[in-house]
Amino acid sequence: MGKRYFCDYCDRSFQDNLHNRKKHLNGVQHLRAKRVWYDLFRDAAAILQEEQTKKPCRKFLQTGQCDFGSNCRFSHMTEQDLEKLSAQVQGEQRSKELRQEGADVPPGTIEDWLEKRAKRLSAAQSNSILPEKPAPFQYPPGWPPVQDLPPSLQAPPPGGWPVPPNLQWG
Numbered sequence: 001m002g003k004r005y006f007c008d009y010c011d012r013s014f015q016d017n018l019h020n021r022k023k024h025l026n027g028v029q030h031l032r033a034k035r036v037w038y039d040l041f042r043d044a045a046a047i048l049q050e051e052q053t054k055k056p057c058r059k060f061l062q063t064g065q066c067d068f069g070s071n072c073r074f075s076h077m078t079e080q081d082l083e084k085l086s087a088q089v090q091g092e093q094r095s096k097e098l099r100q101e102g103a104d105v106p107p108g109t110i111e112d113w114l115e116k117r118a119k120r121l122s123a124a125q126s127n128s129i130l131p132e133k134p135a136p137f138q139y140p141p142g143w144p145p146v147q148d149l150p151p152s153l154q155a156p157p158p159g160g161w162p163v164p165p166n167l168q169w170g
Contacts, residue, residue, distance in 0.1 A: 009033040036070055044088045051075050051082060 005016035007024060010033045014020050024030055039047075057074035060066040066076060077085070139146065139155075146154065 007033075009037050032071060044085055044092060048082070048085045048089050051077050051085070 003016040004013045005021055005024075006013040007030060010024075010030050012024075014024060054073070054075035057066050057072055057076050060072070060074070060076045061078075066072050066074075139149075143149070143153075
C-alpha cells in the first residue's frame with residue numbers, strides 16, 4: 001500500500017509521492033484551509049484593517065448566510081462587530097503603551113484569581129442555609145450488590161486495608 005501523507009490543514013490523507021504531494025500543496029482547497037488556519041492567529045488590528053477595507057456582503061446582511069462562507073471577498077461583520085473589534089484594538093494599544101512607558105500593569109496573577117474565588121465561595125456559603133457536608137461514598141446506580149463486587153471495586157474499609165505481618169513485596 002505504501003506510505004500515506006496526512007495534511008493537518010485539510011484533514012485528509014493520500015498516497016505519499018512527489019506528484020500527489022505537490023498537487024495537494026498547490027491546490028486551491030489546501031491553500032484556503034491553510035489561510036483559514038493562520039487567520040485564527042492574526043491580531044485584532046490586522047483583522048480590523050482588512051474588514052474595514054471590504055464592502056459588506058449583501059447576501060449575508062439580508063439572509064444571515066453566504067454561500068461563499070469564509071472565502072467570500074466581502075465582509076460578514078456587522079457594525080456592532082466592527083465596533084467591538086475597534087474597542088479591542090484600542091484596549092490592546094493602551095496596554096502596549098503603558099508597558100512601553102514602564103508602568104506596572106499586572107496581567108492578572110493567580111493570587112488575584114484565588115482571592116476573588118475565595119470571596120465568591122464565602123458569599124455563596126453565607127447565602128446557603130445549611131452547611132455542606134461531604135457526600136458519603138455511593139456506588140453508581142445499576143451496579144450489583146456490594147458483596148458481589150470484586151475486591152478491586154469495593155470501597156476500602158474505614159481504617160484502610162489490613163497489612164499482613166509477613167508481607168514482602170517482590
